[in-house]
Amino acid sequence: MTIDHSELLHAFRPEACLVTGALLVLGLDLAAGRGRPPERRAQNAALLGLLALAAALAASFAAAPAGPLAAGTMLLDPLARITRAGVLGLALLALAATPGTLRLPHAAEYVALLLFATAGFTLMAGTTSLLLGFVALELASIALYLLAGFDKARPESAEAALKYFLFGAVAAAFLLFGFSLLYGLTGALDLPGISRGLAAQPASPLLLVAVVMVLVGFGFKAAAAPFHLWAPDVYQGAPAPAAALIASAAKLAGLAFFLRLLGSGLSGSGADGEPAPWTGAVAMLAVLSLLVGNIAALGQGNVRRLLAYSAVAHAGVLLLGVLVSARAGPGPAVYYAVTYGLATVGAFIVLAVLDGEGGAQTPADLAGLHGRSPLLAGALAACLLSLAGIPPLAGFLGKFLLFAEALKAGGPTSLTGGIALLAIALSAVALYYYLVVLKEALVRGPTPGAPAIRVPAGAALSLLATVALLLVLGLLPDLLLQRF
């Protein structure tokens, strides 16, 4: 096995941009930042980080070799390329909103960690090897643990980081155990090899255990019930821009990684009509997530915890996307994850801006937002309505495509069709809790004496871009779907 290094460099340009950018941010801050006011240092670091992300995004659009890369550990197929561009875009939006909303003493480290996490995401998007995949996952996860706990002045932030870390570490242990079982069963680390190895032997309970262990890791990444318990605490405690990244880009990258793992590695013998070994478990997680997420969100009195439970519910729909991807390809699921990520990033940016104005914990804290800042209120409305699936926003089409595929696969009496019907029914429930928040923001008058909110330029641009993307993707879904 020989590795063509020039080809490799070519293919990994986005990751190279990110890592170089991260090191530059750290180095420049150390060398030139000393003695300067912290605001300036934060601004410079963020600017440099944005440049690195933008360069990586541009590089991710460049042509890439079609076949397997780096001794069969990477594959830059449409799924990988779209996911890569998607996580870079989401990270760009989250980082652009940071200056002015998050006041941190060590901004350069924050930006560098964010870039490292993003590099982990982009690697997860394209990997076809268990080993590289696990390393990429850990690269991203460890950076995210730190980001969640970065606001050291607030005990909630540290609590969130600790919980996230403990939960994540155990989930990673399960995942690693599952990987080693797979390796033991097949003797291969690359997905095509695992697929061949599994096809050559009879089904064993050990394989099922391995599959469930892999699903624990995925369930953790996607915040699917019953592996969702970390989500409410982390969403609530982490700094809002970091929570935005955890909720959006991490989910998208995880989805791509596990789609590939489950689709091309563990798809079963491939005989007609025989479902993949993970079908039952994934369906179970999907149903649990849909029920727990939607119904628990109803009783939430905190906006971020509400978003967390809504994330659990959306994870249920994503798992449905994993189920239908066997037949319909990854397109609908990735489209859904991208649009979900966009709307979540937007909502968290709004919360991030509000944090600078005394914070918004309960929906009642949002009262009269439309009077205090029309931009924030409008963006929040667009994002939450997209999450609820109201046309013409992209969230509607994401849901529509997935449900249509699920129902097409076997009609309403099949497994996927039944889950789709359940999800449709629960969408009505979901609309209720989104509207409770929006009612406060758009209908209620402001509390007397509440000052107008000044939205920092970066956050404003980021919000406008998010809303524009939600609209454009909702009206012209082919922009994304055609590329699969």
Next chain:
Amino acid sequence: MHLPVQLTWLIPALPAVAAAVIAAVPARRPGLGAGLALAALAGSLILALLALAGALADPAARLIHTFTWFDLGHGAIRLGWLLDPLGTLLAVMVATVGLLIFTFSLGYLRDDPRAKQFFCFLSLFAGAMLGLLLANSLLLLFLCWELVGLASYLLIGFWFQRPAAARAARKAFITTRIGDLGLLLGLVWLQDATGTLLLFDGGRGVLETEALGALAGASTVGGLAVSTAIGLLLFCGAAGKSGQVPLHVWLPDAMEGPTPVSALIHAAPMVAAGVFLVARVYPLLAADLALASVPVHALTVVATVGAITALFGAAVAVAQDDIKRVLAFSTVSQLGYMMLAAGTGAWTAAIFHLLTHACFQALLFLSAGSVIHATHHEQDIRRLGGLRRRLPVTCATFTIGMMALAGVPFLFSGFWSKEAILHAAHGWSVSALPFHVALAAVALTAFYMTRLLAEVFAGAPRGHGAETAHESPAVMTIPLVLLAAASIGLGFLGTPWWPWLQSTLDPAFQPEPGGAGLMAVSIALVAAGILAGWSRYGRLPRTSPEAADPLARIVPRLHRALAARLGCDELYAATFGRLCTALAAATTALDRSVWDGCIRLLAQLGAYTGLVSRETDEDVLNSGFNAAGDGLRAGGRAYSRTQTGDAHGYVWMLAAGFVLVTLAVLLGGVR
């Protein structure tokens, strides 16, 4: 230099984007918004002229560009643009008249604090209207059609503080919506019957031979051909938009909007949409002509409705006292003429009259606007009078517009287009009645326009406004002069000797010989109408606002009935209005008592379930595992968030979840 058909979208997009931008610019910079609106429409005009040049280079070729809007699994929704002489000519007309009206509005609304919104709505209107004219898909046409309806609603109700304006806007919206319902049903049926809504699509469009043959061949309820039924449904939409009886009631009220809006809505663009639709789908309407056994042809209905509307509008206009209301009813009447022409097969004559009417009616409305502006918003002609000396320019332009509308021979455009329509009605083989009705309306038109001119400009001022009037600024009079020139010049595009317009629109057009006798009759009728009007109103001008109308002295009952607009509004209020109110009351009662209760019950159930779930999730499960770890916390505080205990619980839960899923998968045997 021609406009490539792929770029057609730019023509409607420019004003539409301008509307969006204007909506975003700060309200304290109204000049910016107005400038943007003018610039965008001017850009559209230039592009439309280029498109027209391209379409005229080869009138028989249809430049089409279709694209897929979105894919629906079994069949894509396709939209498209079409450049042919009909659409591009009207687009140029709309852009030109629109530009003049925009300019006029600069002066008219100079002091209005909401001028910015006004230009935003105007731009939206222009964009939608241009899109409607250039669409190659009935679906795209319908989208633009509804946008036009929305924009006109906003514009008519622009002074929504005035209850009359708000009411008029609502009335216009609802009345046209009734017609639009027919249009929508027609479109759905058409889509179902042919599988497409594209007009022309290389042989597969709905206006092409194959589809038309299939539509005319099939029959439906009452022995109607499918093409007849669909055509009549489409005509419902056209009748609503173009104010045909019985859906005309909104049009006269729509003059509650600012006068430039009245010009925009009554004169050219908006009401033209209905006539344009009829001309556009003319092949569909005419598809059943070859069938002898059907109970009624679609075009017969169109011609009948047109003739009734022409006479109705002209008769009611005789007894109105509001300057804009007279003009509004004259619009109704002229639109009836156009429908009559289309119904008798001469849709090119309808478009010819549409063009000339656009110019002279815009001229009349803007002149009336100039009068109203000059007399501090006096619209009652009984209180005007004697303005010919005070407003010389307006008086001259108004007179030109009046002559064109009345059909004064040879020099004025209205004469030639009306002549073409009368010619077509005369040659119609089905019935001679519409022709006679149209002749009667010719005489009435000349009569009421003479009355209006005499009341406003002759005699002595009869009110404070008229006494202190002064001529409007140049930004308002220049559009008037330009429109006056067009009102004269446009007529020569379609004279019997050189029917350029007709043969361009319809390459198969053949001028029919003869018609000198007919022309003499109509000239005599116009002369009689003017003379009668002058002898009643001009020779002895009104002396005081309270003096009775001469007509009211001769035939008081008829005058009262006409002044009350023949009671259409009252009739509708007593029938449909009551019905709707009763239905609404019933629905409210049902909603309040039955549905609301159900919803409340469901909501209670939902809230209760949510509460239970939260308690289960956060208290029972979490604290349950806490208890398994370090015993139940004293007091059982709800879901405490102390750090170590919960984190233990989480990890326990993770492990339990794993065991649960594994057991379920193993025992369930899902492989």
